[in-house]
Amino acid sequence: MSKLLHIDSSGKGNASTTRVLTEYFAKIWKANNRDGVVISRDLLATDLPPVTPEFTGAMFTPADGLTDAQKQALAPSDELVREVLDADTYIFGVPMYNFSVPGVFKLYIDQIVRAGKTFSYANGIPEGLLRNKKLIVVTAHGADYTTSPMKEMDFVEPYLRAIFGFLGVKNIEFVTVAGRDPQVVSDGIELAKRRIDVILAAGIVAQRD
Ligand SMILES: Cc1cc2nc3c(=O)[nH]c(=O)nc-3n(C[C@H](O)[C@H](O)[C@H](O)COP(=O)(O)O)c2cc1C
Numbered sequence: 001m002s003k004l005l006h007i008d009s010s011g012k013g014n015a016s017t018t019r020v021l022t023e024y025f026a027k028i029w030k031a032n033n034r035d036g037v038v039i040s041r042d043l044l045a046t047d048l049p050p051v052t053p054e055f056t057g058a059m060f061t062p063a064d065g066l067t068d069a070q071k072q073a074l075a076p077s078d079e080l081v082r083e084v085l086d087a088d089t090y091i092f093g094v095p096m097y098n099f100s101v102p103g104v105f106k107l108y109i110d111q112i113v114r115a116g117k118t119f120s121y122a123n124g125i126p127e128g129l130l131r132n133k134k135l136i137v138v139t140a141h142g143a144d145y146t147t148s149p150m151k152e153m154d155f156v157e158p159y160l161r162a163i164f165g166f167l168g169v170k171n172i173e174f175v176t177v178a179g180r181d182p183q184v185v186s187d188g189i190e191l192a193k194r195r196i197d198v199i200l201a202a203g204i205v206a207q208r209d
Contacts, residue, residue, distance in 0.1 A: 002036035004029050005087035009043045009105040010095050010140075017140040017177050018093030020189060025091045025136065025196050032200060039083055047076050048107035059114065077111040084112050089134045090169075092160075096141035100155040109163055118167050128168020135169045136199060138192065140177040140185075173199060 010016035058070035177188035
């Protein structure tokens with residue numbers, strides 16, 4: 001059974017560009033995959049603790065030696081890791097805030113990057129364990145980052161490609177809306193929907209690494 005993990009991280013609520021587009025993606029994906037399951041997670045409504053001494057201590061303790069307190073420290077991460085391992089397709093809404101990802105999305109990443117679960121260091125070589133996954137990132141920003149010198153200020157796309165690549169996701173696509181003017185944003189959203197139509201029409205679920 002196909003599983004779509006739908007994550008939102010915009011702090012703009014109903015005024016969000018990325019939320020409109022991830023919802024559009026999830027709706028069409030579900031229509032195309034009637035037996036499929038959509039797991040929707042709004043990071044603004046998720047318990048995302050920061051990395052703490054309890055968390056790091058527990059993270060490097062073998063499973064059979066974990067205390068109850070350590071198990072508790074890992075519980076939010078365990079749930080998020082399960083979701084990301086279970087799903088085969090990811091639609092992530094990750095707007096640009098201050099040239100980077102929203103703070104809640106960074107907290108999310110710190111919870112899902114787990115040695116022995118989402119990556120391994122077997123034989124001293126890092127290996128991503130998120131295999132045969134497809135990631136579509138919907139991002140939005142006010143300025144245009146396609147050319148220098150703004151291109152070097154974009155820490156969203158390079159970072160997400162690096163971290164999810166590290167975790168083993170080879171198939172990554174970005175859908176981007178740029179601009180501040182309401183008409184430009186509205187036209188950008190329509191264009192982005194057509195991009196999503198094309199991505200979904202390509203039958204992404206069947207792809208393998
Ligand atoms: C806190 C905050 C920081 C922002 N930082 C940037 C930025 O660094 N560069 C940029 O081009 N746009 C920036 N913007 C504009 C947003 O990227 C733009 O509003 C976009 O629509 C956000 O996506 P969303 O509507 O899904 O939240 C920022 C907006 C907010 C609210």
